[in-house]
Amino acid sequence: MGRGKISIRRIENPTSRQVTFSKRSNGLLKKAKELAILCDAEVGLVIFSSTGRLHEYASSSMVKVTERYNKVKEESRQLVDPTADVKHQPVKAEVAGSSPVNPDLGSDKYATTRL
Amino acid sequence: MGRGKISIRRIENPTSRQVTFSKRSNGLLKKAKELAILCDAEVGLVIFSSTGRLHEYASSSMVKVTERYNKVKEESRQLVDPTADVKHQPVKAEVAGSSPVNPDLGSDKYATTRL
DNA sequence: TTGGCTATCTATAAACG
DNA sequence: TCGTTTATAGATAGCCA
Numbered sequence: 001m002g003r004g005k006i007s008i009r010r011i012e013n014p015t016s017r018q019v020t021f022s023k024r025s026n027g028l029l030k031k032a033k034e035l036a037i038l039c040d041a042e043v044g045l046v047i048f049s050s051t052g053r054l055h056e057y058a059s060s061s062m063v064k065v066t067e068r069y070n071k072v073k074e075e076s077r078q079l080v081d082p083t084a085d086v087k088h089q090p091v092k093a094e095v096a097g098s099s100p101v102n103p104d105l106g107s108d109k110y111a112t113t114r115l
Numbered sequence: 116m117g118r119g120k121i122s123i124r125r126i127e128n129p130t131s132r133q134v135t136f137s138k139r140s141n142g143l144l145k146k147a148k149e150l151a152i153l154c155d156a157e158v159g160l161v162i163f164s165s166t167g168r169l170h171e172y173a174s175s176s177m178v179k180v181t182e183r184y185n186k187v188k189e190e191s192r193q194l195v196d197p198t199a200d201v202k203h204q205p206v207k208a209e210v211a212g213s214s215p216v217n218p219d220l221g222s223d224k225y226a227t228t229r230l
Numbered sequence: 231t232t233g234g235c236t237a238t239c240t241a242t243a244a245a246c247g
Numbered sequence: 248t249c250g251t252t253t254a255t256a257g258a259t260a261g262c263c264a
Binding site: 116117120121139141145 | 241242243244245
């Protein structure tokens with residue numbers, strides 16, 4: 001999205017990398033907020049720049065997101081073969097009561113195969 | 116970015132919300148990966164859909180990101196007035212050795228005022 | 231640097247099949 | 248009820264003040 005196309009590989013020039021980080025970091029934070037609002041999702045985003053600076057966003061709070069994350073991970077581990085490790089695939093996460101508000105959630109309308 | 120402009124507010128129609136979630140969620144994950152690669156940043160992203168599904172991305176691992184996050188948060192709490200609570204502002208985070216590789220990091224080239 | 235300013239490239243809202 | 252296909256809105260790479 002700019003004057004020229006770029007390939008996704010580490011930007012070697014430190015100055016350019018810093019500038020790009022600043023721009024994209026803000027863009028990512030903005031998109032995270034939009035997703036949370038538009039889709040009523042709980043989102044947690046943590047970014048450390050290569051210089052060590054921290055940027056963050058959490059629709060609720062980072063602590064809540066982390067706790068919910070850990071809870072879901074724990075549960076999913078019990079559902080699959082204990083010897084198999086959980087990877088990047090989206091996993092089921094119907095943690096009753098852990099999300100503040102969830103209108104029209106009971107109906108399982110768009111249920112695809114869970115797990 | 117579509118046929119029509121939309122305002123950032125909760126999408127009431129469950130089906131539309133689900134569709135938008137799917138698209139934007141993927142977009143956000145992709146952007147998170149790009150930022151991590153392009154800018155050599157450490158990124159952690161957790162998304163729970165309104166139906167409770169978990170999507171995630173971590174450039175290193177979610178555990179590492181969380182640990183680093185907590186460490187930085189702890190440190191920043193000691194630097195500011197203990198009675199003041201840390202909010203959303205980016206904070207300093209020069210945690211030596213917590214990131215696997217960080218070439219040309221020692222030089223404090225783009226250091227703006229830290230904290 | 232440190233931010234703005236477009237020209238372009240992407241993401242995606244609606245429309246289709 | 249979907250996955251695909253466009254037409255646009257939005258993000259941003261390269262510049263320049």
